Amino acid sequence: xxxxxKHVTRYSFDTPARWLVQTHKLIPSTxxxxxxxxxxxxxxxxxxxxxxxxxxGDMVETISVRGPVDELVIEVTGEVETLDLFxxxxxxxxxxxxTTYLRSTRMIRPxxxxxxxxxxxxxxxxxxxxxNRAHALARAVNEAIEYVPGETGEVTTAAEALAGGRGVCQDxxxxxxxxxHAAEIPARYVAGYLHSGGDAMxxxxxxxxxxxxxxxxxVGFDASNRCCPDERYIRLCSGYDALDAAPIRGIMNAGxxxxxxxxxxxxxxxxx
Amino acid sequence: MxxxxxxxxxxxxxxxxxRAAYQSLERWHKSMPDDLRTLKQSEAENLFKRVGITFxxxxxxxxxxxxxxxxxxxxxxxxxxxxxxxRGIRQRAAALNAFLADVYDRRExxxxxxxxxxxxTRNEAFEKAAIGFRPPRNVYxxxxxxxxxxxxxxxxxxxxxxxxxxxxxxxxxxxREIMMRMFPQLFVENxxxxxxxxxxxxxxxxxxxxxxxxxxxxxxxxLTPGQFNSAYYEHSFLAxxxxxELVEGQDLFVEGDFVWMRTTEGPKKVDVIYRRxxxxxxxxxxxxxxxxxxxxxxxxxxxSGGVNICSCPGAGVADDKAIYTYVPEMIxxxxxxxxxxxxxxxxxxxKKDDYKYVLEHLAELVVKEVHGSGGYGMLVGPASDxxxxxxxxxxxxxxxxxxxxxxxxxxxxxxxxxxAGIAPRHVDLRPYCLVGETIELVPGGLTRVAMTExxxxxxxxxxxxxxxxxxxxx
Numbered sequence: 001x002x003x004x005x006k007h008v009t010r011y012s013f014d015t016p017a018r019w020l021v022q023t024h025k026l027i028p029s030t031x032x033x034x035x036x037x038x039x040x041x042x043x044x045x046x047x048x049x050x051x052x053x054x055x056x057g058d059m060v061e062t063i064s065v066r067g068p069v070d071e072l073v074i075e076v077t078g079e080v081e082t083l084d085l086f087x088x089x090x091x092x093x094x095x096x097x098x099t100t101y102l103r104s105t106r107m108i109r110p111x112x113x114x115x116x117x118x119x120x121x122x123x124x125x126x127x128x129x130x131x132n133r134a135h136a137l138a139r140a141v142n143e144a145i146e147y148v149p150g151e152t153g154e155v156t157t158a159a160e161a162l163a164g165g166r167g168v169c170q171d172x173x174x175x176x177x178x179x180x181h182a183a184e185i186p187a188r189y190v191a192g193y194l195h196s197g198g199d200a201m202x203x204x205x206x207x208x209x210x211x212x213x214x215x216x217x218x219v220g221f222d223a224s225n226r227c228c229p230d231e232r233y234i235r236l237c238s239g240y241d242a243l244d245a246a247p248i249r250g251i252m253n254a255g256x257x258x259x260x261x262x263x264x265x266x267x268x269x270x271x272x
Numbered sequence: 273m274x275x276x277x278x279x280x281x282x283x284x285x286x287x288x289x290x291r292a293a294y295q296s297l298e299r300w301h302k303s304m305p306d307d308l309r310t311l312k313q314s315e316a317e318n319l320f321k322r323v324g325i326t327f328x329x330x331x332x333x334x335x336x337x338x339x340x341x342x343x344x345x346x347x348x349x350x351x352x353x354x355x356x357x358x359r360g361i362r363q364r365a366a367a368l369n370a371f372l373a374d375v376y377d378r379r380e381x382x383x384x385x386x387x388x389x390x391x392x393t394r395n396e397a398f399e400k401a402a403i404g405f406r407p408p409r410n411v412y413x414x415x416x417x418x419x420x421x422x423x424x425x426x427x428x429x430x431x432x433x434x435x436x437x438x439x440x441x442x443x444x445x446x447x448r449e450i451m452m453r454m455f456p457q458l459f460v461e462n463x464x465x466x467x468x469x470x471x472x473x474x475x476x477x478x479x480x481x482x483x484x485x486x487x488x489x490x491x492x493x494x495l496t497p498g499q500f501n502s503a504y505y506e507h508s509f510l511a512x513x514x515x516x517e518l519v520e521g522q523d524l525f526v527e528g529d530f531v532w533m534r535t536t537e538g539p540k541k542v543d544v545i546y547r548r549x550x551x552x553x554x555x556x557x558x559x560x561x562x563x564x565x566x567x568x569x570x571x572x573x574x575x576s577g578g579v580n581i582c583s584c585p586g587a588g589v590a591d592d593k594a595i596y597t598y599v600p601e602m603i604x605x606x607x608x609x610x611x612x613x614x615x616x617x618x619x620x621x622x623k624k625d626d627y628k629y630v631l632e633h634l635a636e637l638v639v640k641e642v643h644g645s646g647g648y649g650m651l652v653g654p655a656s657d658x659x660x661x662x663x664x665x666x667x668x669x670x671x672x673x674x675x676x677x678x679x680x681x682x683x684x685x686x687x688x689x690x691x692a693g694i695a696p697r698h699v700d701l702r703p704y705c706l707v708g709e710t711i712e713l714v715p716g717g718l719t720r721v722a723m724t725e726x727x728x729x730x731x732x733x734x735x736x737x738x739x740x741x742x743x744x745x746x
Contacts (some may be wrong), residue, residue: 014550019525021526023569047527047528048531049529049573049576053577054401054575055400055402060572060575062573064526071469095404096400097389097403100393100394100400100403251556251557
């Protein structure tokens with residue numbers, strides 16, 4: 001499927017901001033399931049530099065703005081040819097040993113409830129394949145946390161999302177990582193784009209989890225949609241959790257009120 | 273082994289005789305009247321106060337600006353004793369760096385089955401951001417502090433390694449400075465190897481690891497968390513000695529491919545940052561987002577080759593107490609040599625047999641937290657009451673992987689001034705090995721002394737003191 005992306009992030013400041021610095025992981029990597037046909041990140045007058053490919057295979061770039069500025073706009077446009085590989089990440093260049101992704105962070109630390117959920121989901125599956133076990137965990141997370149926007153926030157932990165029983169893709173991904181860790185399965189957070197059918201703005205920035213399955217490698221699981229990433233998905237970058245995998249990380253000026261406006265559109269070629 | 277006094281090796285004596293290396297000091301202290309000693313002691317304290325050298329203590333309350341006790345009686349190593357230490361320390365610093373270069377790249381030592389993978393990759397100090405990239409000259413830990421204890425004339429053991437940002441070297445330099453000022457005659461009578469070349473060697477080491485992109489005289493800075501940090505004095509002292517800028521995070525910024533320092537003449541490119549700041553604080557865009565102490569974007573510039581950071585974030589994986597057990601293995605694996613300095617025998621509670629042994633012998637052992645430092649979270653079995661021992665037993669049962677245990681070594685003792693003259697007190701040694709284009713080591717280090725009779729805890733954070741450390745020239 002040929003997907004086109006337009007992702008605009010606009011920061012407006014109530015008083016002029018100075019010395020802004022951001023690191024971006026806004027460039028998808030080519031792998032077996034996706035080929036980047038064209039890609040452009042426009043950051044206006046910001047000074048860009050310090051570009052490198054990190055150990056997880058993501059392109060990282062830093063932008064600096066001395067200011068003063070009233071707003072900062074980051075516009076990402078591009079086209080990607082995708083393929084349904086049932087979530088399997090193949091031909092992706094990276095060098096982090098998978099067991100590194102057994103480490104916890106505040107966001108994904110499994111509490112008693114998450115551990116219980118993990119044990120229950122895998123009950124009687126000791127002899128099952130690693131892939132089936134991973135599917136069972138994703139299913140369990142989907143059933144335990146209902147997809148309801150607006151109930152959780154950026155800093156909600158996996159444990160809190162499970163306790164509340166409601167959340168969005170970020171919470172599903174965090175909870176899936178936590179239950180995987182409880183079962184000693186390496187797991188990580190993936191940020192990307194989803195072509196959800198319509199061409200509505202604002203709902204196409206997506207997140208899911210990847211679990212390490214011996215024999216297959218990293219496999220994506222989207223607990224929100226009860227599926228593995230297919231040709232509707234574009235994988236952008238990964239990390240331990242949403243913070244570590246954030247496509248844009250920046251620092252705020254002390255005392256400056258910041259308004260964030262994000263719009264994302266992912267369209268398939270035949271819609272255009 | 274235990275801490276009973278009759279087994280303690282007194283470094284000054286050979287049987288009942290005073291060793292040759294200490295004879296001049298024996299005459300010196302015997303000929304010193306009590307009132308002169310008291311006078312000199314207060315003079316020394318005043319000198320320390322005047323230069324502002326203090327060592328704040330975390331987690332103890334009290335006065336964070338209190339002086340660390342200085343004992344005027346020097347500790348002496350002969351040149352032949354030092355030769356062995358020197359070779360052993362350099363060997364260890366080289367192996368630790370080879371280990372870091374390996375675990376962040378090909379992981380041969382894991383593939384060869386010499387070190388279990390989980391001890392590395394699941395280690396809190398193992399840093400994903402350092403994988404798959406080579407820092408300049410492939411050096412990860414540029415200042416290696418190796419804590420050494422002695423139990424006999426020829427018996428030295430490494431207690432722990434410090435690969436991140438070991439502190440205390442300013443004491444090594446100041447102790448010497450103050451002794452030379454107060455007792456110049458001692459330095460005429462004895463041929464003592466100088467330590468004051470340390471600052472020059474440190475600067476040379478840091479400049480030698482400037483990134484390839486640096487095409488002129490490298491600009492080196494020391495990055496400090498600020499004046500409220502316990503070792504701030506040391507940061508400013510070293511900056512002064514090296515003639516480099518002492519900066520805080522807010523003095524630096526990232527723009528384009530480089531890190532810049534704000535100066536009155538405009539931005540100046542920085543090539544090497546000797547950071548005295550923990551990994552998690554150096555860049556809020558890579559690590560802790562709430563850190564106000566770091567430089568946003570620094571890690572990206574580092575990874576893209578625009579600046580060097582000393583030590584490399586993630587260097588701490590080599591000095592973890594669970595990894596420590598494997599350092600002799602690293603020396604054999606990477607250098608193909610036999611270890612010159614031995615490790616203290618160590619039981620890892622994560623191992624089933626070791627766990628059982630440790631729980632059965634708690635009263636005889638020293639138990640340490642795997643990630644702890646500074647003498648906190650530590651049990652000294654023979655010196656602890658039953659309830660403390662039971663408390664530790666519970667802690668170990670709850671989280672075995674978090675603890676290691678070692679025998680209570682009979683640490684050597686050095687003559688130390690006490691109210692009634694001199695008395696032996698337990699000591700250890702921290703030399704500071706510099707790794708850059710070459711490996712450098714000044715003859716000596718920081719001797720820490722447990723000022724309380726019988727105490728084995730020499731950490732300055734636990735009331736230990738310091739001494740000038742002499743290496744006699746050939």
